[in-house]
Each structure stands twice: as C-alpha cells, then as structure tokens.
Amino acid sequence: xxxxxxxxxxxxxxKIAPIIDAIEESSSNGGDISYRLVHTGQHYDKKMSHDFFxxxxxxxxxxxxxxxxxxxxxxxxxxxxxxEKELQANPTDLVLVVGDVTSTMACSIVAKKxxxxxxxxxxxxxxxxxxxxxxxxxxxxxxxxxxxxTTSVAANRNLQKNGxxxxxxxxxxxTMIDTLLRQMPNFRKPNVWDEASLTSxxxxxxxxxxxxxxDQEQQLKLLIDEIVTLSKGLPIVFPVHPRTAQILTRxxxxxxxxxxxxxxxxxxxxxxxxxxxxxxxxxxGITEExxxxxxxxxxxxxxTERPETCEIGTNELLGTDPKALKPAMEKLFxxxxxxxxxxxxWDGKTARRIVAAxxxxxx
Numbered sequence: 001x002x003x004x005x006x007x008x009x010x011x012x013x014x015k016i017a018p019i020i021d022a023i024e025e026s027s028s029n030g031g032d033i034s035y036r037l038v039h040t041g042q043h044y045d046k047k048m049s050h051d052f053f054x055x056x057x058x059x060x061x062x063x064x065x066x067x068x069x070x071x072x073x074x075x076x077x078x079x080x081x082x083x084e085k086e087l088q089a090n091p092t093d094l095v096l097v098v099g100d101v102t103s104t105m106a107c108s109i110v111a112k113k114x115x116x117x118x119x120x121x122x123x124x125x126x127x128x129x130x131x132x133x134x135x136x137x138x139x140x141x142x143x144x145x146x147x148x149x150t151t152s153v154a155a156n157r158n159l160q161k162n163g164x165x166x167x168x169x170x171x172x173x174x175t176m177i178d179t180l181l182r183q184m185p186n187f188r189k190p191n192v193w194d195e196a197s198l199t200s201x202x203x204x205x206x207x208x209x210x211x212x213x214x215d216q217e218q219q220l221k222l223l224i225d226e227i228v229t230l231s232k233g234l235p236i237v238f239p240v241h242p243r244t245a246q247i248l249t250r251x252x253x254x255x256x257x258x259x260x261x262x263x264x265x266x267x268x269x270x271x272x273x274x275x276x277x278x279x280x281x282x283x284x285g286i287t288e289e290x291x292x293x294x295x296x297x298x299x300x301x302x303x304t305e306r307p308e309t310c311e312i313g314t315n316e317l318l319g320t321d322p323k324a325l326k327p328a329m330e331k332l333f334x335x336x337x338x339x340x341x342x343x344x345x346w347d348g349k350t351a352r353r354i355v356a357a358x359x360x361x362x363x
Contacts, residue, residue: 001362003035004092004111007061008042008079008103010052011285014266015098015121017056018178018351026355033359036090040079040103041066051265055186056179062090072102072133079106087114093362094119097141098175100305105137112144117362121175121354123148124155127305134284135305147361149354152308152343172353173345176288181348183267190268196235196259200275203235210282212320213300214244217251219320223300224248226322227280228255230329237272239263278332280325287315292346296337298328314340 003023007016016037023033039061053060063086067078079102087095087110095111097104098121108118120141127135142148148164150156151174159169192198206227208214213223227236236258240248245260264272270289273279278296279286284306290297291313299310299317309315314337318324331337345353 001033001094001358002092003033003094003096003358004087004090005035005037006040006083006095006097006103006107007037007058008040008107009099009101010043012098012101012103013052013056013058014179014285015175017058018175018182019096019098019121019354020058022351022355025352026359031355031359033355036063036092037061038083038086038107039064040083040107041068042075042079042101042103043068055265055267056183075102076106079103080110083107083110084114087111087116092116094147094358096121098122100125100134100138100141102133102137105140108141108144117146118144119147119149119358120145121149122151122155124150124157124159124169125152125305126155126158127303129303138305147357149357151346152306154307170354170357171345172357173347173350174288174343175350175354176285177292177346178348178350180270180289180292183270184274186267187271187274188267189271190261190264192237192259192261193272196237198235198237198275201277203237203276204231205272205276205279205281206236206238207279207281207283207286208238208244208300209241210301213282214247217247219322220244220247221251221253222322223320223325224253224255224258226325228258230325231257232333233257234277235259237261239269278337287313288346290314291340292342294340296332298325308343312341312343314338 005016023035041064065082067082094117096119097108111118123142129135148159148169149172156169156171214220238260240260274293279290280298282300287297287306287309291309297315302319304317310317318328
C-alpha cells in the first residue's frame with residue numbers, strides 16, 4: 001500500500017513526524033505501507049523548515065514543490081498545479097493530509113479530482129469563525145475526505161452532524177502530543193534564558209500572529225500595554241515574526257521586561273513553555289501543548305477549534321478585549337488557576353493507531 005504524506009507549514013511537521021515513525025515501525029515488523037513525503041513549500045523559510053525536520057527526526061522529503069509565497073489564492077493555485085503534476089508522476093493509494101493549512105485543502109482537492117482517496121488527520125475540529133482561513137480549509141477538506149482521524153469527541157460530533165458515517169471516523173487522539181511527549185527529554189534552553197536571567201515559573205511566554213490582534217495597530221498596542229501592566233514586572237518573552245516586530249517598533253512598544261526575540265526552534269520554544277508561569281497566545285496548537293504540560297494558558301481569541309483545552313485542560317478563552325486580561329491575571333497570581341487534565345487518547349500512541357487503522361481499512 002502506497003501513501004503520499006503532505007507537509008506544508010511548521011504545524012504540519014509536528015503532526016507528520018510520529019506518523020512516519022509509526023509507518024517505519026510497522027514496516028520493520030512486516031507491515032506493507034510505504035510512503036512518499038511531499039513538502040509543498042508553503043512555509044518557505046528554509047532554515048526553519050530544516051531545523052524542524054532535523055530536530056523531529058523527519059527524513060528529507062522526496063520532493064519539495066516550492067509553492068510558497070503570494071496571496072491565499074496564488075498559494076493555493078501554485079500548490080494545486082504542482083501537486084497535480086507530482087501525483088500524476090507518482091500515483092498512490094491514499095493522500096494523507098494533516099491539520100488545516102492551505103496545503104491541506106489544496107492537496108485534498110487535487111487528490112479527489114484524480115480519484116485518489118484522502119485521509120485527514122485532525123479532522124472535524126471547528127471554530128465556527130468563517131473569517132479564519134483555517135476554518136475554510138477544514139470545512140472544504142472534510143467535505144471530500146474519505147477517512148477522518150480525530151483528536152476529540154467534539155470533533156467526532158461535528159463530523160456526525162455533517163452526515164459522516166461512524167465507519168469512516170477514527171477517534172485516535174492527537175499526533176501533536178505524540179511528538180511533544182517524545183521530544184520532552186530533548187527540550188533545550190534558548191539563548192534568551194540566560195540573556196533575560198529567566199527562572200522557572202517566573203516569566204510569561206507571549207505569541208501573537210492572528211490579523212485581528214497584530215494587524216490592527218491600536219488593538220496590538222492596547223493588548224501589549226495591558227500585558228506589561230499586569231505582569232508585575234516578570235519577564236515577557238515574545239518570539240515575534242519580523243513583520244509584527246516592525247509594527248511594534250512603529251507604534252513605539254517598549255518595556256524593560258519584554259524580550260522580543262526571533263522565532264525559536266521546536267525544542268527551544270517548548271522548553272520556554274514548559275517552564276513558564278503562563279502562556280498568553282492566540283494560537284490553537286500551543287493550547288494543546290500547554291494542556292498536556294499543565295501550564296496555564298490564556299487565549300486571546302473569541303472562539304477556539306479546540307474546546308477540550310478549555311473544558312478539560314489548562315486553557316481559558318479570554319476574547320480579544322484587553323480588559324479581559326485583568327481578571328485572568330489576578331486569578332493566575334492568586335494561585336487559583338485551574339489544574340486541568342489531559343484529554344482522552346492524548347497519550348503518545350496516536351500515530352500507531354492511525355497506521356493500524358489504515359492497514360486494516362485499506363488492505
């Protein structure tokens with residue numbers, strides 16, 4: 001059985017690494033799955049891509065389509081045109097896509113138009129926010145997927161409401177957590193640890209990337225000012241995209257306890273998260289990692305596609321109003337943040353369940 005695995009952006013890398021490991025483990029025990037790894041090049045920072053592949057033990061892709069850059073439409077079109085040629089030259093039994101980036105949707109469409117089955121890892125999650133490009137990617141991908149691998153009961157329900165039969169839904173857990181649990185012993189201190197004289201439990205990690213927070217200068221200034229005011233002088237480490245850094249400079253954001261640093265590698269960033277007092281973010285994936293590591297997390301969004309991180313885990317959805325930060329920070333500093341537990345099947349064995357399901361379903 002031949003499978004083509006799609007990776008396009010950094011969030012994908014953490015999700016495919018354990019799947020490749022599980023396929024190779026199965027093959028060494030007589031399994032018959034072979035794979036071809038296609039990097040679409042959606043994320044085109046070669047150094048960051050290389051660092052992630054090296055740190056996570058992902059083999060070099062069989063091909064890099066180098067389809068990054070441009071607008072949403074241009075990027076989608078480039079991926080589709082190049083992946084169509086790739087799939088025609090290298091037919092497969094199944095195209096496996098992960099997550100909700102542009103590559104996920106674009107490659108699913110190409111595969112189905114070429115009458116190739118599609119499996120979606122992390123299927124069924126929904127934010128209900130159609131202003132998010134990722135939500136559109138999820139909906140389109142799940143509309144044409146053949147096999148749905150889910151991270152939560154909530155995702156199962158979303159698919160069932162859309163008429164997907166239970167026989168095509170596989171509740172397997174979270175491959176992001178497979179990678180997290182495997183790599184925890186390898187986490188390593190970033191340079192900022194010594195530069196900022198950080199100590200465990202005595203600093204914040206901040207990440208912001210969504211347009212609603214970073215593209216509206218006044219909103220960004222209000223958020224940063226509030227975080228700085230409420231931090232009680234503890235260091236705030238902010239790995240920041242160069243474009244966002246330019247906005248921060250333009251609007252005059254400066255604080256003696258705020259450290260603006262370049263984006264970090266996977267192992268360095270998660271070392272910071274593991275030892276933080278709390279994480280303030282507008283990311284979805286980070287809320288999963290903080291839940292498993294037991295780190296308080298404040299999400300500056302009005303919705304989340306990962307409700308289990310709030311219902312079960314350590315995450316709280318604050319919204320985008322800067323005033324919502326004060327009661328959350330008071331709760332944190334008073335020691336009353338919820339402890340949280342780990343969601344069902346987030347146990348480091350998800351990829352093995354996926355491979356087992358593929359072997360039993362497709363053979």
